[in-house]
Amino acid sequence: MIAEIVEGFVYQEPSSIYTKAFYGATCLALLCLTLWEFTGKHLQYSKFWNSGSKKSKQVLLPSKIGMFILYAPALIAGISSFLLFPNGDGDIRFLMLKSALTIHFLKRDLEVLFLHKFSGFTVLETAVIISATYFASAASMVYFQHQTQGFPEPSIDLKYVGVVVFLLGIGGNFYHHYLLSKLREKSDKGYKIPRGGLFSLVICPHYLFEILTFVGMSFISQTTFSYLCALGSALYLLARSNATRKWYISKFENFPKNVKALIPYVF
Template identity: 70%
Template sequence: MFQACVYQEPSSMYITAMSVMILLTTACLALLEFIGKHLQYSKFWNVGSKKSHQILLSSKTGMLLLYTPAFLAGLASFWIFPDGGTRFMMVQFAVTFHFLKRDLEVLFLHKFSGFMVLDSAIIISVSYFTAAASMIYLQYLTLGFQEPLVDLKYLGLLLFLLGICGNFYHHCLLSKLREKNEKGYKIPRGGLFSIVICPHYLFETIIFLGISLISQTPFSYSTALGVALYLAARSYATRKWYLSKFENFPKNVKSLVPYVF
């Protein structure tokens, strides 16, 4: 069944290596989050850090560093690969729009506190750039090969749009938690925050699932699985953080998946 949902793409050590690499990288980052060795941004920017030996960026600058290279990779692909057909253009659009949206949220929506450690910013930025550029390039390599027997691209587009809307909505709720010049954290309210602490991560997982179904390549599936693993670990760490900081944090609120995890 799975083979019916995957492109019959060219046999290549490069393609296999990239698919394995993205999955192993994100799985390792997820494991580190689970055991408390966090990438240092958002609530965890100063967890276990030695500030005198690390370069700190403002959260806004750090977040732009995270997403802009991946957005530029997607944007450049329209010039490098102008004629790839419907599925290829859908992958280009989805990848580019997702990272453009994140940049626009950084510039005009989010209210930041704290800093981001440069090392963490570089790790995430390189990971996003590699995933975005590779997803598009490896999709380009499938042109001319037999399409999957089961066409999932329109289901993928639907999931992508659902993820984009849900992610944006919950980012809006987060942005309204703080009044002007406030820096502290509060327990988020509204939307799915009543049942999971990281609904924005849930919808970001859906975004990458949608992109993988539009693409239907082994690399895109590996990327979606890797993102899901990392965001599950990050949301688990976030829930632990809220439990440690707020005595009134509701114990029935899960990390990522409503009523399950």
């Protein structure tokens, strides 16, 4: 019964040992990233760029360059999908997914270039890990969507719900990034407790809306891999937001204890 309900939300896909191995490797990688964050082994960017042990040959990038590198390859994957599959096999869902991926990563790079105010550095190793993860996720979402061509659509169609959730996520993410950018003057490198929007309830509302962005894309796609990406991003950002809240508590004595990490009133 449960299997039949689940099948109603997911595309049938060509099954092979290589696909199963790829899914397994993806789950393992996302689980490792999540456990690292929960155990204090943070990926070294943003507030945590200088966390952990310092390697003698550790290469540091200015944050603007490092953060741009995080998203640029995935943006290239999104743009390339229109060149590799120009007609989208006549599938509106495929066009929606390609567009959502491209818009998301284009927005992130434009924010890096024109919105965010940075301090500190990004460790090159971290930039490579995250960039490769985003690129692999974007390229694989496109690939597995292409693989569904010729298979029956899921009996429960979520693509238009997905568009609404995606737009809510990308809009909310941008709004809270904008609020963060207004905390600093051009010459200011320090951190402040964010205010406005959902910052009165959670310290990482931009993460919450980023999760909604990936959930929206998974609803548009309705492939097993897209759901894995949404779940993986949610778990990682859950752990990252928890670490961020602890960081704020350690830095600010007046940090409001009622402000949660990611989910209002819950976590």
